[in-house]
Amino acid sequence: MSDSDDGMLLNFAVPDASSGASPAKKRKIKMVGGRWRDRRNTKLAMENKGYRGDIREREDRKISGEGGEKERQVATGVTRSPSSHNDEDNDSRKRPRYGPSAGHRALPAGHGSPTGHRTPASGLESRGQNGGKDNSYVSSLFTANPEVKERDYSEKKGVELKPSNAPLLNDESADFSALGVNETLSKSLLEKLEYSKPTRIQRAVIPTLLGEDKDLFVQAQTGSGKTLAFTLPIIQKLMDASDGSMNRKSGIFAIILSPTRELASQTYEFIASKLCSACHWIVPCLIIGGEKKKSEKARIRKGVNILVATPGRLADHIENTDNLDLSNVRYLVLDEGDRLMDLGFQEDITKMLNRLDKDYNPVMTKNLQGSLPKKRVNILCSATMKETVQKLGEISLTDAKLITSQSVDKLESDEMKAPKQLIQEVVVVPPKLRFVTLAGTLKNLTKEKGDEEISKTMVFFSCSDSVDFHFNALTRGGRLLSLEEKRRKPKEVEGKEKQGKEVTNDVSKVTAKTSPLINPDTVIYKLHGSLSQQARTATLSHFSKNTSYKHAILFCTDVASRGLDLPHIKNVVEFDPPFTLEDHLHRVGRTARVGSSGLSMLFLLPGDEENYIKKIEPLHGNEAENLRYLNFEDVLKDAFKEIITEDDQKERNKKRVDRNKKKIPLREGNWDTHATTFQLELERWLLEDARSKEMATNAFISHTRAYTTHLASERDCFNMKKLHLGHLAKSFGLRETPKKLAGQSSKEHGKKKEDNRKKLLRLAREAEKSQSEEFHY
Numbered sequence: 209m210s211d212s213d214d215g216m217l218l219n220f221a222v223p224d225a226s227s228g229a230s231p232a233k234k235r236k237i238k239m240v241g242g243r244w245r246d247r248r249n250t251k252l253a254m255e256n257k258g259y260r261g262d263i264r265e266r267e268d269r270k271i272s273g274e275g276g277e278k279e280r281q282v283a284t285g286v287t288r289s290p291s292s293h294n295d296e297d298n299d300s301r302k303r304p305r306y307g308p309s310a311g312h313r314a315l316p317a318g319h320g321s322p323t324g325h326r327t328p329a330s331g332l333e334s335r336g337q338n339g340g341k342d343n344s345y346v347s348s349l350f351t352a353n354p355e356v357k358e359r360d361y362s363e364k365k366g367v368e369l370k371p372s373n374a375p376l377l378n379d380e381s382a383d384f385s386a387l388g389v390n391e392t393l394s395k396s397l398l399e400k401l402e403y404s405k406p407t408r409i410q411r412a413v414i415p416t417l418l419g420e421d422k423d424l425f426v427q428a429q430t431g432s433g434k435t436l437a438f439t440l441p442i443i444q445k446l447m448d449a450s451d452g453s454m455n456r457k458s459g460i461f462a463i464i465l466s467p468t469r470e471l472a473s474q475t476y477e478f479i480a481s482k483l484c485s486a487c488h489w490i491v492p493c494l495i496i497g498g499e500k501k502k503s504e505k506a507r508i509r510k511g512v513n514i515l516v517a518t519p520g521r522l523a524d525h526i527e528n529t530d531n532l533d534l535s536n537v538r539y540l541v542l543d544e545g546d547r548l549m550d551l552g553f554q555e556d557i558t559k560m561l562n563r564l565d566k567d568y569n570p571v572m573t574k575n576l577q578g579s580l581p582k583k584r585v586n587i588l589c590s591a592t593m594k595e596t597v598q599k600l601g602e603i604s605l606t607d608a609k610l611i612t613s614q615s616v617d618k619l620e621s622d623e624m625k626a627p628k629q630l631i632q633e634v635v636v637v638p639p640k641l642r643f644v645t646l647a648g649t650l651k652n653l654t655k656e657k658g659d660e661e662i663s664k665t666m667v668f669f670s671c672s673d674s675v676d677f678h679f680n681a682l683t684r685g686g687r688l689l690s691l692e693e694k695r696r697k698p699k700e701v702e703g704k705e706k707q708g709k710e711v712t713n714d715v716s717k718v719t720a721k722t723s724p725l726i727n728p729d730t731v732i733y734k735l736h737g738s739l740s741q742q743a744r745t746a747t748l749s750h751f752s753k754n755t756s757y758k759h760a761i762l763f764c765t766d767v768a769s770r771g772l773d774l775p776h777i778k779n780v781v782e783f784d785p786p787f788t789l790e791d792h793l794h795r796v797g798r799t800a801r802v803g804s805s806g807l808s809m810l811f812l813l814p815g816d817e818e819n820y821i822k823k824i825e826p827l828h829g830n831e832a833e834n835l836r837y838l839n840f841e842d843v844l845k846d847a848f849k850e851i852i853t854e855d856d857q858k859e860r861n862k863k864r865v866d867r868n869k870k871k872i873p874l875r876e877g878n879w880d881t882h883a884t885t886f887q888l889e890l891e892r893w894l895l896e897d898a899r900s901k902e903m904a905t906n907a908f909i910s911h912t913r914a915y916t917t918h919l920a921s922e923r924d925c926f927n928m929k930k931l932h933l934g935h936l937a938k939s940f941g942l943r944e945t946p947k948k949l950a951g952q953s954s955k956e957h958g959k960k961k962e963d964n965r966k967k968l969l970r971l972a973r974e975a976e977k978s979q980s981e982e983f984h985y
């Protein structure tokens with residue numbers, strides 16, 4: 209029997225209250241898998257031979273205070289460590305037998321209790337599948353875990369990582385006016401945005417677009433300022449073309465297509481509030497759906513000069529909006545080209561290109577021809593280069609010029625690389641420990657460091673259901689932001705209120721809760737494609753602007769991985785690995801932008817997934833300093849260790865000295881016990897709350913389905929067949945077997961005969977085929 213079987217046993221041992229299993233009713237129960245002895249014990253127990261109440265009843269009893277100290281310990285998972293509490297532990301013989309001598313396998317090396325204590329939390333499991341001697345349920349969080357390869361975990365200190373996407377501050381010859389940017393715009397950039405020097409890609413793109421009417425393919429690192437590189441010359445060309453007679457009715461001159469609504473909104477905001485403040489007569493407009501088409505049509509009818517849109521919605525307007533005049537379009541920008549293709553917009557884009565070609569009018573209205581191009585200029589932008597982008601290039605560009613950051617100086621190619629100043633950490637975590645390690649990571653990242661800086665963190669999940677589950681699980685007991693907002697208003701909000709401007713403060717639409725588990729000065733948000741557009745917009749706006757809390761965390765899917773430029777993102781956590789290497793670059797690129805520092809952290813499972821490190825290595829510079837390894841035990845130790853102050857200890861000693869005539873030394877530890885308690889609290893929450901349990905089950909199933917959508921070329925790292933589903937289910941707080949979980953879903957659909965494990969795999973394969981958006985957004 210393999211090591212992993214132990215974990216599976218745990219899961220199908222516990223009768224589920226929600227399944228309606230009654231201990232009083234005798235039933236024939238067929239058990240498969242696991243050890244014969246455990247199967248028999250479980251069967252007897254469930255057939256009411258020796259069975260003493262189901263888990264929920266037992267735990268209810270314990271929670272309500274019946275059963276005394278010993279039962280309370282088991283219910284919460286906080287069982288005193290025998291070594292540190294010998295003085296109190298007179299009844300140790302009555303405890304369940306622990307460890308290998310109780311019929312359980314010894315812990316793999318490095319997975320025992322690091323404190324040296326023999327605690328149930330650290331690999332000590334109770335007898336029988338229903339629990340220990342008293343049928344209690346004891347979590348086996350630290351047992352039977354797969355081994356994690358030893359790596360060099362030493363901290364690399366004093367390594368200077370030079371930024372690769374920063375403005376060229378030391379380059380005397382590079383400033384905006386030297387690139388041909390007019391005085392009004394240069395002044396506005398400096399005074400309103402505080403941009404004194406261009407970045408490398410801006411230095412290459414701006415003069416090209418101002419000087420030539422050529423199609424461009426722009427490729428540069430994340431956070432290198434591509435948006436300004438293409439918007440600034442377009443605005444300047446429109447300014448130059450206008451002799452003062454230009455207004456919103458003059459026509460649509462530029463279309464900017466973005467793959468997601470969030471990115472389109474951000475680009476629109478940048479143009480409208482930043483760039484057009486220097487030329488208020490140029491009118492941009494946002495067309496992204498999520499609101500009534502009627503109001504979008506009304507805006508188009510009123511007149512616009514720059515259209516920022518998502519492809520699907522624009523294609524819809526092209527087909528159904530009568531007064532959409534595209535004859536004047538002189539610039540077409542396809543931003544985040546690879547994503548536009550990945551999301552299947554090729555058809556919409558082709559339709560739009562055909563319509564643009566058909567409508568094109570070489571004679572411009574209102575004598576605006578001036579400095580505007582004689583033909584339409586197409587610009588394709590991407591931080592990554594792959595086949596799909598090249599395909600998009602073929603259908604949209606003619607005789608294009610390729611511009612990369614290296615077009616400026618002969619630097620080493622940064623093509624397909626993360627910013628050099630980014631620190632990439634990798635933490636290999638056994639599946640059962642994923643939830644507690646995530647909570648521990650967030651706790652560590654939001655620790656008080658004595659500085660006043662606001663820090664924001666993005667956590668990426670593979671599917672919407674998983675975002676929902678983790679958001680609820682980690683904000684249980686948290687309250688809505690509105691209460692806090694009333695107490696402490698962000699400075700920007702106060703400022704705007706003074707100016708009499710309207711402030712979006714509709715907190716009912718924001719997906720934010722404080723986290724009672726992590727630093728109390730932390731608020732958690734969630735963002736994915738299944739939320740309403742209002743919730744998505746309000747959430748992003750709050751997350752970006754909120755300074756009420758010192759720490760803000762966004763749980764999201766890849767809907768937030770592309771192009772979003774959110775301030776103060778210090779950390780990115782890839783809790784679920786990315787679906788492609790390009791996704792990895794985009795996700796980590798949310799931090800370390802325009803020269804600032806950043807940390808990203810990738811969670812991997814032990815085993816095949818560790819091969820993924822080899823794949824991301826080349827993306828993180830040549831310096832080994834960029835890529836570091838974290839030991840998951842260190843993360844947990846740091847987060848869950850118990851720190852007792854001198855005062856606490858004095859108080860405790862007073863009581864204990866009286867009873868035991870012995871002093872207990874000051875200690876710091878028991879992190880494994882506390883981590884187990886934390887996990888048990890999650891599991892208990894699901895036992896008590898049917899809706900949350902359904903959410904956890906859906907998250908688990910969606911997660912496994914999403915797992916199969918990893919590329920075939922990465923099957924050596926992400927192989928569904930090698931996933932230990934039982935252990936993984938535990939990280940979603942589920943105690944049932946995967947079979948049972950899949951069974952629940954087959955009953956729902958009336959297909960009772962299909963083998964449940966096969967069903968889970970079939971669902972996964974179907975998902976792989978469809979590559980549905982659901983998983984990624």
Ligand SMILES: Nc1ncnc2c1ncn2[C@@H]1O[C@H](COP(=O)(O)OP(=O)(O)OP(=O)(O)O)[C@@H](O)[C@H]1O
Pocket residue numbers: 375402403404405406407410428429430431432433434435436591770771772773797798801802
């Ligand atoms: N010259 C500059 N000086 C200082 N900041 C700048 C400059 N140019 C752009 N920025 C700022 O840098 C940030 C990143 O810019 P932008 O979003 O355009 O990057 P990007 O290259 O498009 O990144 P991604 O590939 O992730 O979409 C923005 O906040 C932008 O306002």
